[in-house]
Amino acid sequence: MSSENEGVDMGHPARPRGDVARAKSGRSAAYWGIAFVVLLLVSAGMVSVPGEQDGVPFVRDFYQDHSGVIVTAQVIGLAAAVAFLGFVRRLQHSGWVGAAPWVLVSGAAVAGTAVLTAVPPLLLSQVAGSAGDGTVRSLALASDLTDVALFVAIAVFSGAVTVAVKSTWVRAVSAVVALLSGLRAVLLLAGSAALEVAAPMAFIVLVLCLAWCCWRWRGSASG
Structure with missing residues (x-):
């Protein structure tokens, strides 16, 4: 009679399926986060479009002279929004993020709003002349x-x-980003360029921190 353990390597027991799934989810979240950061940096580095306070003649000339690069940058920005949505979906399913869906909901709002930011530049690049x-x-x-x-x-x-998160240092980083982003929104309404670089860079740092935590959590789950 054959042994019931035949064909099983008793020295290397199989990992629970839940651990394998969590490891894959963490790895996927990290990849999506890095993809978002790369796409965002490329898009933002290509062009910075003028606003209403720059005056109609300047806005018109700028869009006429740079329509091609503006369209390309906005398309890459749309791809970044898709990548961010993929990131927050997998982030929400990470074991170190709370069960309440607010990270996913608010992250989806960021992605949706990012899509909206592309609409005026795309329209202006076509009708400015x-x-x-x-x-x-x-x-x-x-x-x-x-x-x-x-x-x-x-x-x-x-x-x-x-x-949502329990890590003290991640909570500190995210709290700083929340403060800087809120201030940047107020300053934009006031027509100020303050925090024009600091606020977006702080957000990028937060995403990289979250991606790193996802990868680390993936490693501990698969270890």
Whole structure:
């Protein structure tokens, strides 16, 4: 009679399926987070579009002269939004993130708002040469306001991370990002360029920290 343990390596017991699934989820979240950061940096580094306060003549000329690079940057930005949505979906399923769905919900709001920020520049790149001054001014203002909405969404997402995670240092980073993003939204409404670089870079740092935590959690789950 054959042994019931035949064919099983007793020296290397199989890992529970739950651990394997968690390891894959952590690895996937880390990849999505890194992809988002790379795409965002490429998009942001290509061009910075003017706002309503720069004046209609400058906005019109800028979009006419740089329409190709603006469209390319916005398309890459849309890809970054998709990557961020993939990241927060897997982040929400990480064991070290709380069960409440607010990280996913607020992260989806960030991705959706990021999509909206691409609409005014894409429209302006097509109509800047032919549209009236009122239309150009309105679209430039819409571009400013969608940026405000984006930083508000980032502040809410960062706040959700602060509440959801248990790691003290991650909570500290996310709280700082929430504060900087909220301030940036207010400053944008006031027409100030303060925190123009610091707030987005702080958000990127937060995403990288979360991606690293996902990878580390994946490693501990698969170890």
